[in-house]
Amino acid sequence: MRRLILLFLVSVFSQVSLWAADTPSAEIFGGFSVLTAASGGSRVTPLGWQGSIAGSLSDHISLVGDIGGQYKNSAHIYEYLGGVKVASRQDALTIFGHALYGAATGGGGGATAVTSFMMGYGGGLDLKASNGIAIRAIQFDWLPSRTNGSWLNNQLRFGFGLVFLSE
Numbered sequence: 374m375r376r377l378i379l380l381f382l383v384s385v386f387s388q389v390s391l392w393a394a395d396t397p398s399a400e401i402f403g404g405f406s407v408l409t410a411a412s413g414g415s416r417v418t419p420l421g422w423q424g425s426i427a428g429s430l431s432d433h434i435s436l437v438g439d440i441g442g443q444y445k446n447s448a449h450i451y452e453y454l455g456g457v458k459v460a461s462r463q464d465a466l467t468i469f470g471h472a473l474y475g476a477a478t479g480g481g482g483g484a485t486a487v488t489s490f491m492m493g494y495g496g497g498l499d500l501k502a503s504n505g506i507a508i509r510a511i512q513f514d515w516l517p518s519r520t521n522g523s524w525l526n527n528q529l530r531f532g533f534g535l536v537f538l539s540e
Contacts, residue, residue, distance in 0.1 A: 395501075396462060397538035400427040400435070402509055404534015408443040408450065408516075411527045419445035423512070423532040427458055434459055439473055439493065441530065448481040452516065452530075454493045467507065470496035477518050489520035499536050507536040 406423035409416055421443035427435040434457065441452040454473035461468045473493035480486030497512035509532065516528040 395464075395538075395540070396429055396432045397540055398429050399539040401425075401537045401539075402427075402512075402534060404509060404512075404532050406441050406443055406530060406532040408441075408528065408530045410525070410529075417445055419443035419448070419450065423530070423534070433461070437471055437473070439471075439475075441532070443530075446482060448479070448484070450477055450479040452477045452491060452493070454491065456493070465501045467499040467501075468496070469499070473514070477516070487520055489518045489525075491516055491518040493530075495530075497532075505538050505540065507538060509534050509536050 402423070402425045404423055406421045407418060408421070409418045411417075421441065423439070423441040425437055425439040427437040429435045437456060437458045439452070439454045439456075443450050452475070454475035456471055456473035458469055458471040471493070475491055475493075476488055477491040478486055478488045493514040493516050495512065495514035498510045499507040500510055501507045512532040514530045514532075516530055517524060517526045518528065519525075
């Protein structure tokens with residue numbers, strides 16, 4: 374039984390050391406973004422861009438600022454979010470989750486611009502391409518927002534692009 378416990382502890386601690394592999398002090402992400410939301414009984418899918426900057430507080434925790442903009446016909450939506458990111462880092466791969474809070478502004482198409490409170494809960498997967506560069510294979514966010522006393526809970530955002538890592 375002692376050997377089994379010792380083997381288990383060695384296994385766990387060896388995995389923990391892999392999680393801390395090459396923790397960058399900062400990450401800058403830029404890429405393509407797709408937002409999908411219900412509008413008038415149907416779904417709209419505006420396309421655009423997404424960016425973020427994250428500063429490491431420890432091997433697993435970072436503070437992150439995230440912005441995005443999507444466009445469809447003459448309408449637009451911009452997201453301005455900030456929060457905490459938790460990451461599990463391995464040699465060639467980083468899996469992360471985050472909780473973000475901020476605002477969104479939407480308008481255009483003859484409508485008056487409206488700013489609302491927004492949250493972002495999600496995560497993603499980064500694949501290390503070389504020293505200093507990773508590919509964000511996918512980032513997904515559920516983006517509930519509150520406007521005029523009502524919650525809009527059916528917004529999802531997907532993104533992918535490049536991550537520049539500061540060692």
